[in-house]
Amino acid sequence: MQAFEWYLPDDGEYYTNMKERIPELKDSGFDAIWLPPMFKATGTNDTGYGIYDLYDLGEFDQKGAVRTKYGTLEELRELVDVLHEHDMQVFADVVLNHKAGADETELFKVIQVDENDRTKEISDAHNIEGWTKFTFPGRNGKYSDFEWDFNHFTGIDYDQKNDITGVFKILGDDKHWSDGVSNEKGNYDYLMFADIDHKHPAVKDDLFHWGEWFINHVYIDGMRFDALKHIERDFIKEFVDHIHDVSDKDLYLFGEYWQEDVESKSDYLFEMEYNLDLFDVGLHYNLCQASNDADNYDMRKIFDNSLVQNHPTLAVTFVDNHDSQPGQSLESFVEPWFNKIAYGLILLRKDGYPCVFYGDYYGMGGDNPIEGYKDTIDQLIDIRKRYAYGKQIDFFESEQLIGFTRHGDEEHPGSLAVVISTGDMTSLRMDVGEDQAGKVYVELTGENENEVTIDEDGFGEFEVGPGTLCCWAEKIGFFVK
């Protein structure tokens, strides 16, 4: 589970509340929790991506409080302990692209660049006053005495002296945008705030030191890297190797490379030597598109251009997240009628490592709150745990009708038939295996009361209502939740 959404309250109660929810989440079938960025950010109302100090996990009085939006270091550690007691993994959200909320301004030389093409210079070299000096007075050198100044950054977005906002490239020895980043906007090294220069030896040293410190300071089991397309890939590769070297655990590392096309993600994975997984952004956009286009979308193409189709073992599949939810920077939200279909497609198939979004599960706050659909997701997770094993056969029948079957394995001998209609009520004939001949199948999610008898060839004619997903399995005297 991605265990947070954008509009959680700024009350410092998150870690404590999550701790109470862990037994229930474990019982529902969750094995791992991706926590929100746990570092001191610009203020307690900051989701965590406006990161100020990587060494302050709610321990020092900085940026107006000891706690972060989510609580204190002590409360974080208690949550991590409870997660481990329940045999669940903890993944940390790691923000290495930028820093925000500097302690002091400095004067330094920059060239302003075109926001839409950062390779295009639109000013002469000139001095600005920028927020780039980080001294962390509240931490006072504990854990690291490294202080940041403009030499450790590549760019900034605000000149205080002239009150101008723009993208300013910092000048100096070996100062340039990183080469190993997305070429969107000419060069997408700069995303926001003070952009970290990962080429700088002192920066590298401190971040490597931090990585080792961090995995021992809270006992995490993995890291989710934020904003990878804006970070020099050689740095990430070295950083990942370093983390593996210094950890005695087999940490699970995955990242956000927010690009829809599969080629750029494939190139990235190749250059990283497949040492981390990526979110399947392509599939997310397909799910959105399908939910928007309804019966005009050709469901046979739902996995086209997806990472899970091209790199099935490296794809973290998801429906929505904190950036795609309504009101956020990458708003691209899956329409409610499609929710059950979308989660069925990530939870019940063979490939991908599915990630359930907190907002879809518990609901989302903000000015326009949206209800979650925990019961539906729990039902699908329960079906996943009971039946989603072994061979998978696809029956991608027509634009509005697709289905697939899972044939089980030695420990889970039953078969499962999943059928999806984005059009009218209909049915699909699918193969659940000759060993199932004569067995009676029922629908597991309460959509259909009929019974289907599997014929001698192992096929059944499985019904599905309009605009939904049905799951059929052998009637064996119990019903799923």
Ligand code: CA
């Ligand atoms: Ca960058």
